Amino acid sequence: MSFFNQFANVVEWEEFRDDMIFWKWSNREIKKGSKLIIRPGQDAIFINNGKIEGIFEQEGEYHIASEIIPFLSTLKGFKFGFNSGMRVEVLFVNTKEFTVKWGTQNPVLIPTPQLPGGMPIRANGTFNFKVNDYVTLIDKIAGIKDSYLVEDVKIRITSVLDQLLMKWISREGKDMFNLQANAFEIAKGIREDLDMQVMDNGMTITGFHVMSFNYPQEIQDKITKTASYEMIGNLQKYQQVAMTDGMASGNIKGGGAAADMAGMMMGMNIANEMMKNMNAGQKPPADPAPASSAPASEGKKPNFCPNCGTKNEGSKFCPNCGQKLSE
Known part of the structure; x- marks a missing residue:
């Protein structure tokens, strides 16, 4: 037994890497004292003469002589004698996604x-x-x-x-x-x-x-601007939001022609709002009283005679009926 243990191999994925899909253990002999180690996330596939002899999916440590060879000997006529080592390939596959x-x-x-x-x-x-x-x-x-x-x-x-x-x-x-x-x-x-x-x-x-998805910058700018118009709904609201953003970011002052235009538009909007508020606060004037029912001011001659209705030309008495027109 000591002779076989002296040449025992460990069949395992020696340099496991997360970015490696498979790794092949090959060009070495499996001997009687060899063991197979399967780590989590690995499958081990025994290959002989280019053909799959067995697939082992459960993680753990397996003894070749007592656990692996008896299983393989039942598959496809696989034969393994312990008089000498046997070359066999073991493919380790990373099973993760x-x-x-x-x-x-x-x-x-x-x-x-x-x-x-x-x-x-x-x-x-x-x-x-x-x-x-x-x-x-x-x-x-x-x-x-x-x-x-x-x-x-x-x-x-x-x-x-x-x-x-x-x-x-x-x-x-x-x-x-x-x-x-x-x-x-x-x-x-x-x-x-x-x-x-x-x-x-x-x-x-x-x-x-x-x-x-990424567009060229000039196209992306146009997409963003178009989306803003559609989101807000109309130009007037868009201008209002643009001015508000400018005020919040401090870009209205010292902004050249654009800032001047924004300021002018802002002033117009404020003036319109003030006019609306003033008009809303004013009460409509009362209806004037009928001329016939208005009392004559003291000492003032009426335009028509209160007795017969004849037009008065400024005299003290009605030229038609003689009615006294003023005190």
């Missing part, structure tokens, strides 16, 4: 009638993926590589991402100046297409998210 940040390196030109050359748009977000098919993974990647990194998957994804963004923005981007409103549908379509891209490597895209 990976989250990767992405961003367009260059603006994606989206065809739009408003701009003949296309709308230059940048975007960024995250995508998630994990290994889901060990047979395909070994056949397409692990058969020729000893390890595989998240960065390798990211490079493959980003190489086709610009084309997919153009495809799904053109299809789902009903409002080219408000793509964020359709971000969910755009991301859903891209995820389905990306899943087809990595499926042949034994992986699956479990999520794809667009965090933001």
Whole structure:
């Protein structure tokens, strides 16, 4: 027994990395005293002559001779004698779901009638993926590589991402100046297409998210200004809010022509409000009393005779009936 223990191996993922999708333990012999160590978030796959002999998913420490070999011997005629060591490969797979940040390196030109050359748009977000098919993974990647990194998957994804963004923005981007409103549908379509891209490597895209769409600064400024008009509803209110913002930020004073215009408009608005308040505070004048019912002032001759109604020309007596017209 001491002879075998002297050459015992520990089969384990020796340099585990969070950004590594798989790592291959190879070019060494498994001997009678060897043991297998599987850590949380790992699966161990025994490969012999390029074929999967067994998959071990439970974390823990296993003795090759008493726990692994008896199980493997029941699969596909696997035979292992202890007269000498046997070369066998063990592929350790990281089972977690990976989250990767992405961003367009260059603006994606989206065809739009408003701009003949296309709308230059940048975007960024995250995508998630994990290994889901060990047979395909070994056949397409692990058969020729000893390890595989998240960065390798990211490079493959980003190489086709610009084309997919153009495809799904053109299809789902009903409002080219408000793509964020359709971000969910755009991301859903891209995820389905990306899943087809990595499926042949034994992986699956479990999520794809667009965090933001970014326009050139001059276009973004126009979008923001248009949104402000629509949000407020009309020009008058927009001007009022603009002046209020200017006063709050201290930009009205010393602001040149714009500040002068804002001040003039503010003064006009204040004057209008004052006129409205003054008009509201004034009472309407009382209706004048009828001339016939108004009492004559003392010593003043009436214009008409109170007895017969004849017009008076300033005399003391009515020229028609002789009625005395004043004291």
